[in-house]
Amino acid sequence: MNDLKDLYQEVILDHQRNPRNFALLPTANRHAEGLNPLCGDHVTVYLDVQDGIIRNISFQGDGCAIAKASASMMTSVVKGKTLAEASETFKRFHEMVMGEDPCFDLESVGKLAAFSGVSAFPVRVKCASLAWHTLNAAMNTTVAGDSAAAAVTEIGKGDAK
């Protein structure tokens, strides 16, 4: 059962029970919606981006413990980061949950390392990365009012292991 405890670490359960930044964001100028059509999980990520920096971020939606905790922790990690830094963090997170690099440096991702156990559960990789893909889509939209700002992203098939 150790891999279950690795998956549902206390910090993950804490984020699931008390999700951070779980609200609408009135000042948002970008947002995107992410769907996992296989399980029905959905998340909307709201961004307030000023001068290339994520000044504020929030999310809403419904999903499993992994999806919710991942979205919650993601918002707390990328708040204050530049778009480039957030993209790089997404890349590193993705590498970690795909679990393809046995030498992956967990320390390099800080508290996101809590999600490293996901790599032992191939069908749950999509759960952990849904919010991140949605963040990525939101970052790639232009300002609010533009129809492209409301990107709807279906989680990438490439995440299926």
Add this chain to the structure above:
Amino acid sequence: MATKSMSGSNHPALSNNLDVERVRRDFPALAQKIHGYPLVYLDNAATTQKPLVVLDRIRRSYVEECANIHRGVYQLSERATAAHEAAREKVRQFIGAENSSEIIFVRGATEGVNLVAQSYGRTHVGAGDEILITAMEHHSNLVPWQMLCQERGAHLKVAPIDDNGDVILAEYEKLLGARTKLVAFTQVSNAFGTVNPVQTMTEAAHQHGAVVLLDAAQAAPHCELDVKELGCDFLVFSGHKLYGPTGIGVLYGKQALLEEMPPWQGGGDMILSVTFEKTTYADVPAKFEAGTPDISGAIGLGAAIDYVRSLGMASIERYESELIQYTETSLAKLPGVRIIGRPKRRAAAVSFMLDDIHPHDVGTVLDRYGIAIRAGHHCAQPAMKRMGVPGTARVSVAFYNKSDEIDYLVSCLEETQKMFRS
């Protein structure tokens, strides 16, 4: 962990009209270990495990009868054709159809619905006409009708269900009218286990001159089917949910309807004669079976039908109905379990929520204890929305499941609760 031993026998409350231990030996897959625990397979509404006799029969069809059908002048092809057509006859008997020509082999229930939607639907449903379904339908008995309605300018009407997961019959009858050309509904809900009052619903539809397609995908493995008694005009089911192989299923249609319907796909085996100017189509069922079919699949399905009939559909129905009652009762006793759907009659499946734990998390934890259940929307998103849940955890039983597997499930659910409460 505090889970109970799996070595016990069946619960005394079950009448044991089936020798479950003997039956289990027919299914080699059930002897596996998953994550170090004995496999407890409770996702039978998704697909069933296959008995050795089916696997052996498929193997034999390739070893001793491998030839194309309906065309060879040599003995091997005659054997293959005979085995394939014998399977059609087994299906005819299984569902009580009049003629074996009323049995069309398709890939599965989904393809059967699509065939009717595109062949019958396109020629009988026009602008302003209506198709009636229910709010509990699987996407496979919803999307093909939605596509047809969009194409033909027709309207899709949906009979509502109540909080128990039963069709509200008064509303269903109100929705039937002169424009209702076709009514399609499931005999057994894959999401809630509801058994619909098929005869009542079929008679009401016929009074309005509508034809009825019955989705028997969930019913075929659990109860005796008799198309004459059920009164439906079309019926579909899948082989793989009936202990047969994947890739094979059945569309039954009344002879007169099938004869007037245009072919669905064109190709070999469905023609009488072909010139560049004109093709004359073969009679049913060949008219709807273009191309080389899944010969070994049909033969395997025939073997699966032989197998379940050897156990007896009445025995299967009685045993499974007791086991699912036991399951529902055991689950309902566990604090924190909310059963989703309490239909008047239930067959073989029960959906539930555990505390506020997402069904996927429940499914992941149970998997680590060797238990396979379905977690999610069960390809019935509108039905989930109606019940106000994003999805459910679903247990669906077969005659090879035992009551002590249900006891083990309940103790693992308690473990799951502990894990998420800590």
